[in-house]
Every structure is written in C-alpha cells, then in structure tokens.
Amino acid sequence: MNARLCFSSFVLVGLISTVSAQQAPKHIDLSDANLRVVESTVIPIPLEIFASLDKLGTQDWAKQVKAREIKLDANRSRTAMLFGLVVSDGFIAVQAQDKEAVRRVGREVLRLSTSLGVVDSVEQHANAIVSAAGVGNWSVCRKELDKTRQTVLKKMSEIRDEELVGLVSLGGWLGGTEALAAVLKQNYSVEGSDLLNQPDLVKELRKEFDSLSARSKRGKVFAQITRTLEHLESLMRTDARGVISEGKVIEISLSTNNLVAAIYES
Amino acid sequence: MRVDSRLARRSVMIALLVGAIYPARAQNSSEDRSSDLILPEVDEAKLTAQQTAMRQLVGEERYVLRESSWGGEIASGKVKLVQAQLFKRNDYRFWLAVPDRRAIVSLSIYDGRGEQVEAQIETGDSTNVSSLAISPEQTGVYYLRIALHGELALTQRWSLIYAYR
Numbered sequence: 001m002n003a004r005l006c007f008s009s010f011v012l013v014g015l016i017s018t019v020s021a022q023q024a025p026k027h028i029d030l031s032d033a034n035l036r037v038v039e040s041t042v043i044p045i046p047l048e049i050f051a052s053l054d055k056l057g058t059q060d061w062a063k064q065v066k067a068r069e070i071k072l073d074a075n076r077s078r079t080a081m082l083f084g085l086v087v088s089d090g091f092i093a094v095q096a097q098d099k100e101a102v103r104r105v106g107r108e109v110l111r112l113s114t115s116l117g118v119v120d121s122v123e124q125h126a127n128a129i130v131s132a133a134g135v136g137n138w139s140v141c142r143k144e145l146d147k148t149r150q151t152v153l154k155k156m157s158e159i160r161d162e163e164l165v166g167l168v169s170l171g172g173w174l175g176g177t178e179a180l181a182a183v184l185k186q187n188y189s190v191e192g193s194d195l196l197n198q199p200d201l202v203k204e205l206r207k208e209f210d211s212l213s214a215r216s217k218r219g220k221v222f223a224q225i226t227r228t229l230e231h232l233e234s235l236m237r238t239d240a241r242g243v244i245s246e247g248k249v250i251e252i253s254l255s256t257n258n259l260v261a262a263i264y265e266s
Numbered sequence: 267m268r269v270d271s272r273l274a275r276r277s278v279m280i281a282l283l284v285g286a287i288y289p290a291r292a293q294n295s296s297e298d299r300s301s302d303l304i305l306p307e308v309d310e311a312k313l314t315a316q317q318t319a320m321r322q323l324v325g326e327e328r329y330v331l332r333e334s335s336w337g338g339e340i341a342s343g344k345v346k347l348v349q350a351q352l353f354k355r356n357d358y359r360f361w362l363a364v365p366d367r368r369a370i371v372s373l374s375i376y377d378g379r380g381e382q383v384e385a386q387i388e389t390g391d392s393t394n395v396s397s398l399a400i401s402p403e404q405t406g407v408y409y410l411r412i413a414l415h416g417e418l419a420l421t422q423r424w425s426l427i428y429a430y431r
Contacts, residue, residue, distance in 0.1 A: 024372065024374035024382060024411055024413070025382070026381070026382045027376075027380050027381055027382065028347075028376055028380045028382075028409070028411065029380060030347075030376075030378075030379075030380045030409065035345070035347055036344075036345070036346045036347065037346075037347045037348075037349060037409075038336055038338060038346055038347065038348045038349070040336055041349065042332070042334040042335070042336060042350065042428075043334070043351075044351055044353070045332070047330075048330075048332075048353065048356065048430050049353055051330075051353075051356055051430065051431070052353040052354060052355040052356045052405075055355045055356075056355070142330070146332065146333045146334075147333050149333070150333035150334055194354055194404075194405045195353055195354070195405055197404075197405045197406055198351060198405075198406075200349070200351070200378065200406070200407040201351045201407065204349070242404075
C-alpha cells in the first residue's frame with residue numbers, strides 16, 4: 001500500500017512542474033499586433049465572485065434576493081437582458097440558499113425562454129432547477145443555472161440571434177455586479193472591494209454592446225446602458241493604492257441598481 | 267464510500283459527455299440546399315479537456331467546472347492569447363486540449379501588464395493536453411498563452427475549459 005502510494009506520489013511530482021522560462025517567454029507585449037487575442041469573452045458567473053468574497057467571512061446574501069415583477073413586451077433585446085438578470089438572480093438565491101426564490105427563478109426562466117423562442121432547449125434545465133431547489137441540492141441548482149445560461153447562448157447563436165447573445169451575457173454580469181456592490185456597500189472592506197476591479201471586462205462588454213445594430217438597441221433604456229457602462233469602466237478601476245474606495249463602491253451600487261430597475265420597468 | 271466515489275465520477279463523466287456534444291447545422295449540399303437539419307456533433311477537443319478535468323471535479327477539494335469555454339483552430343508553431351477575468355482568493359484550473367495525440371500543447375499565464383505569473387503546470391500522459399493551476403494574487407484580467415508545437419501538417423481544433431473553487 002505504502003509502496004503504491006510512494007509510486008503514485010512520484011508520478012504526480014514528475015507530472016507537476018512550476019512554469020519555467022524555457023517553456024514560455026517571461027514577458028509578452030500585449031500591444032503587439034501579431035499576437036492573436038481570441039475575441040470571445042467568457043463572463044464570470046456571480047457564484048465565482050461570491051466564492052471569493054465568502055472567503056473573507058459570511059455575507060448576508062439573503063438581503064440581495066429580490067422578487068421583481070417581470071412585464072414582458074415585444075422588445076426581444078430587453079427580454080434577453082431580463083433573461084440574463086433572472087439567471088443571475090438564481091445564482092444569488094442559490095448563494096442565499098433560498099428554495100422558494102430559486103424555484104421562482106426556474107419558472108421565470110421558462111417564461112422568458114418561451115418568449116425568446118428557445119424554451120425547448122431550456123425546459124429540462126429549468127425543471128431540474130425547480131426540482132433541485134425543492135430538496136435543497138444547491139450544487140445541482142448552480143450547475144443547472146450555468147447550463148441554462150450556456151444553452152440559451154448556444155441556441156441563440158444557432159438561430160442567428162447573435163446580438164441577443166451579448167445582451168444575455170451583459171444582463172447576467174449586471175445582476176451579479178449589482179448584488180456584489182450592494183453587499184460590499186453594506187460591509188465595506190478594502191480586500192472585498194478588490195473584486196470590483198473589472199475595468200477590462202467592462203471595456204469588453206461595452207465594446208460588444210456598442211457594436212450591436214441600432215435595431216437591437218431600440219428603447220430608452222439602451223441609451224442608459226451605454227452611459228452606465230462608460231461610468232462603470234472608470235469606477236471599476238483601482239486607485240494609486242490599488243484600492244476601490246468606499247465612495248466608488250457606493251456609486252457602483254447606485255449605478256447598477258438604477259440600471260437594473262430601468263430594465264425591469266422600461 | 268468507494269461506490270459513492272465511483273458513482274460520482276460516472277455522473278460527472280456522463281454530464282461532461284453531454285456538454286461536449288453540441289448540435290451543428292449540417293452543411294448544405296448542392297442537392298439539398300434547403301436542408302436545415304440539426305445533427306449532433308462532438309467537440310473532440312473539449313471532450314478531451316473535460317475527460318482530463320474529471321479527476322479534479324470530485325472529492326472534498328473539488329473544482330466547479332464552468333459551462334463556458336474558449337475554442338478555435340490553431341496551426342503548429344502558432345500562439346494565441348485568451349483573456350480571462352480572475353478573482354483573488356479563488357483557485358483556478360484551466361485545461362487546454364487538441365484532439366491529435368501527436369500534438370504538443372503548452373499553456374502559460376500572464377497578468378494585465380504582460381508579465382508571466384507563476385502557476386502550476388501539469389501534463390498528463392499525453393502531450394495534447396495541458397493543465398494550469400493558479401491562485402491569483404490580484405483580481406483582474408489575465409492572459410492565457412496557448413501554443414501548439416510539433417510537426418503537424420493540419421490545423422488543430424483547440425478547446426480551453428476552466429474551473430474554480
């Protein structure tokens with residue numbers, strides 16, 4: 001047994017090595033036009049960020065669970081944003097371990113995906129969310145929410161609704177950021193506020209949003225999105241001390257909250 | 267206990283297999299231009315990456331695999347960069363794979379200023395998969411450098427998946 005263990009350890013050590021200079025350059029010039037940066041951006045899910053914050057201490061996620069009424073209209077771009085927001089609400093409810101809220105999200109996911117014409121692909125995930133929430137199986141809820149989000153993005157690409165894909169992602173990021181900023185505002189710490197250091201990600205989101213056609217940005221709320229993203233890009237940048245100040249956290253919380261409210265109410 | 271662990275691994279494997287199968291539009295032939303048939307297609311690169319990741323997705327210290335991934339095509343001798351937002355205090359693990367077992371891939375990571383960041387690199391029993399583990403000291407944007415080595419004539423499809431804990 002011990003010999004096997006030693007052998008396994010030896011193999012493992014042999015397979016693991018720290019990055020060394022001979023394998024890759026120590027420095028890369030990010031402004032080098034010859035370097036091919038893959039265009040697609042993977043947006044972090046709220047739970048990924050919450051996981052980091054929870055390592056600093058228990059947070060009151062239950063306060064961030066909201067039951068907002070969704071009034072659907074014919075604007076598919078708004079529906080796509082709402083879909084992203086609802087999925088992020090689901091992640092927040094999972095973090096708060098709120099069974100009823102997760103089930104409500106599952107039902108809203110079905111309603112919104114029906115409106116977007118992708119319900120067939122989403123149905124099994126939405127049902128799995130509702131069932132798992134009923135028995136408090138949070139890891140399944142989390143997995144199914146991520147699958148729901150990914151399935152919708154994939155399905156929309158297939159039906160050539162590429163523009164809506166970006167809006168679902170943007171909605172999801174916005175919902176998670178709103179909750180994160182609200183928690184940090186209540187319980188500010190320099191360490192925790194570091195999680196809002198996302199200017200490059202906001203820049204990418206803004207670039208993608210700006211590239212959407214005018215048709216996809218019809219409605220007053222979309223002008224507000226442009227303004228808010230510009231504002232957030234400067235707010236979500238650390239100062240000379242490498243810190244995002246409490247004042248900035250409050251401002252991020254206000255801006256994201258106003259925008260989310262505007263999307264729901266528009 | 268061992269049965270539970272085996273069952274958990276099997277469930278993860280099935281879930282991963284399902285994740286690597288995606289519907290793709292069939293190529294329209296000249297005989298059937300109106301065809302819009304959806305056929306299942308396996309992303310072999312992603313499947314290879316997921317199979318390698320499986321070991322890290324079970325147990326007490328398991329990582330949580332994200333459904334999202336990056337992918338594309340790369341020629342031998344070429345390099346690509348992938349941008350990722352990482353958060354301090356989390357541990358991350360990335361898996362890069364191409365389907366051809368003769369291929370040699372490498373993975374390294376840089377911060378937002380282009381400086382290489384120390385990370386743990388793990389290669390399995392095959393050179394067409396590489397894994398990198400990092401616990402970022404700062405929250406921010408990082409760049410993963412993907413390289414394909416070896417004398418392969420054909421461009422390879424690649425997939426990069428990641429998990430956090």
